[in-house]
Amino acid sequence: MSWLNIRGKMYHCLKCSEIVKVEYKGGACLTQIGDNRLYEQTALTKRYGQPTANPNTEGYYLHNEIICEPCFKKRYMKSGQHDVAMNMEALCNRLSGIKDKYAENVGRATEAAFNNWLENISHGNLREISTSAFDKTIGLKIFKLRNKRKDLVGQFVSSAKDSIIASILNQINSDPCLRDATRQYASEAQPIVDSIRKLLTNLKGKFFHKGEIFRVHRINLPENLNDYVLYEMTTRTPATSTPDITVFYQTNMRKKDITEFLNSCDSSNQVEMDEDKLIGKLKKRLEALASI
Ligand SMILES: [Zn+2]
Known part of the structure; x- marks a missing residue:
């Protein structure tokens, strides 16, 4: 125990x-x-x-x-380690807190943006995503037959998956509500990101190679x-x-770990998509899409 x-x-x-x-x-x-x-x-x-x-x-x-x-x-003292030890942990905790605080907002806006895209999707949009995949599946006359649709949608999605995901990301990233949510996050997170970067910049080189944080x-x-x-x-x-x-405790934390954490806190990385979930929703929508 x-x-x-x-x-x-x-x-x-x-x-x-x-x-x-x-x-x-x-x-x-x-x-x-x-x-x-x-x-x-x-x-x-x-x-x-x-x-x-x-x-x-x-x-x-x-x-x-x-x-x-x-x-x-x-x-x-001179190597910048003292400042890092005194401030780094508190700053990282604050940044994590801000990330958590906005995660729900950004998540909700992401979902709304996706649903909006899904609702307004047309054959034209789908064809733009991948003409060749579209013409061999959803674009076929037999797509009108209800019993063929599920298979054809499945084929379309699996052969054009990367382009579909890229297109969805592109569309939802330009959604005004989502932009607003990430902008709010960034305005609060950025000053702290800057402070952490400044601490790292002031660290003298020979210390972070050893990972002494x-x-x-x-x-x-x-x-x-x-x-x-x-x-x-x-x-x-x-x-x-x-x-x-x-x-003062020595930690296993390295400069690289903090940099990775900062990257994960970048406002461009706050939009998270559950690809399988989105693809599932897209398939359902396509199966219900009025035939050409
Ligand atoms: Zn001592």
Whole structure:
């Protein structure tokens, strides 16, 4: 079940001998940290030991390897890493929030734009998408026969699928309501995208090749100790007497990951289409389309 009887946490600076010990409110108590953290803590306990004689009953201290603030400032202030650590996570979270906030709006506008296109589709439009596929299927006289239509529509869609998708995208992207929805998103997201890009630009080259992007953490704040779930049994709060100290964690995050995230936040990438769903709707509509 991946529970551990936890009473506190010890932060070990990797660059100096500084150790900061934090006691959790409520003392030793079972906390669900997840299997991965349990393995990690078992290994770290081998390295650092436990301060209590009998941690199973008295409670374990989690070990965290960090860089303390004085060491971090000494090493990373000039390279732009300090600014990144202090701001990047909050900015990325804000951007994610904006993306989520507008996703529903943009999704609704996308669907409306598609339905509008579908409603107004004509034989002429279909022929423009792919003349050769059209002439061999929907354009045939036998398309008038109800029992032939389903097959012919199927053939048309499968042989012209790429052009159909491209045409749908083209049409819905020029829909005024959808444009409005993405423009609203962009106006809110763009300033944050710009701030993140500025942080990345100011990073000195040799650091991002190593992928050294750090996260900041204040040791007196409540913390979710589980990577996968979040509820009261995974979260612990440091005792009120805990000093307000900032520490830095190295992350696996690389400049490339942030750039990819920024690309996914670009306003041109907010229109998402479920192609299979759209194609399904299109087929139904074509089967019902009045014959020539
Ligand atoms: Zn240090």
